Amino acid sequence: MTKSLKIGQILYTNVLPVYFYFEQERFEDRIEFIRQVPAQLNAAMAQGEIDLGPISSFSYAEHASEYVALADLSVSAKGRVGSLFLFSKKPIEQLNGSRIALTNTSATTVNLLKIVLHKFYEYEISYVTQEPVLEEMLQEADAALLIGDDAIDAKRRGGDLHVYDLGELWHQFTGYSMTFAIWAVRKAVLAEHGSLLADVHASFLASKEKTRQHTGPLIDYVLAHFGGDREEWTRYFQGLQHDFGDEQRIGLEYYYRCAAELGLLPVPATVDIWQAGGRQTNTTLTR
Template identity: 85%
Template structure:
């Protein structure tokens, strides 16, 4: 009997539109969902412990020779994201030479912060990685980076801290959208699960479109389970993009170039896109 397709799911609300209407019963014992924070999913994917899932776009670049990206699926934003925040005791203009605490749950966003502060502000920063608990992070640091639901919850009790949305900062300096996660597939599972992969991909796209057309049930769900009012969550999901077209790809390619320029990646990555029918398209990095 063929082994189930192991599918990762980020433990954050930002991926819920792609999963909310996903028909799990249809696949019965053909798939297994593995739910973890981004950094843990990145590691599991690189070890072959999951077959596909939304991994940090930075992690995709680190393992580009092993992965392909599913077409038309991502977590992206052009401007404000609403869940990627730098919380600071002082204005960002005064952070040069300070210490900043980074969440241990992220790969893409921690490197995005390093790019923004080094390339666009020309700052020298000392970084330390910690558990995502804002009060503890700020005990010995001037600022702290949180992502996902940790950031959303911290924002509600930020007090007099200065708060900066990394999606806004990136867009201000570059004009580009930013892609934080890509649904990637390990190349070695493509042949073994090709037919099933097409079904799963189609179901993800269906869920995304159903949520886009009728977001009400999703908004009700997250406001019940995560608190906050419905208007807050509606604005949040409206600001997110779950597509992966030319606009998202160009912004991500530029991010990879910046990361390579600063030595965060050995070289800019090439994104291979898997589409229905098993076709793959290859993109080269341009600006």
């Protein structure tokens, strides 16, 4: 009997539009959802414990020879994201030489922060990685990076810290969109699950489009489970992009090039796209 397709799901609200109307009952025991934070999903995909799902864009680059990306699915933003924040005791202009605590749940945003501070601000920074608890992170650090719902909760609590949106900083310096996660599939499972994968991909795309057309039920769900207010969540989801077209690709490839320039990646990655009926290989950037 063919094993089920193991599908990852990030434990953050930013991926909900792709899953909210997903018709899981259609697939009975043919699929299994595994819900984890990004860093855990990255490791599970790399170890072959998950067949497909949203992983950090940086992790995709690290394993580009083993993965392909599902067409037209991502977590991206052009400017403000609303869930990727640097919380700082002092203005960012005064952070040179500082110590910054990084969440242990991220890969893409951690390296995005390093690109912003080292390439664009030309700062020297020391880093420590910790559990995503803001108060503990700031005990011995000048600033702390949080992502996802941890960041949203910390921002909601307020305080007198300086707060910087990483998507906004990236767009300020580059003018580009930034893609934080892409739906990847391990090449090793394509032959076995090609037909099922096409159906799953179509269901993801349908959920994304239905959520775009009917946001009310999604907002109601998030309010009931995560608190906040309707205007806050409506603005948040309106600021996110779940497509992956040329605009998102260009921004992500520039991010990969910046990462390679800083030695965070050995070379810029090629994003290889899978879609039902065939694969499309994209042009490799060179340094």
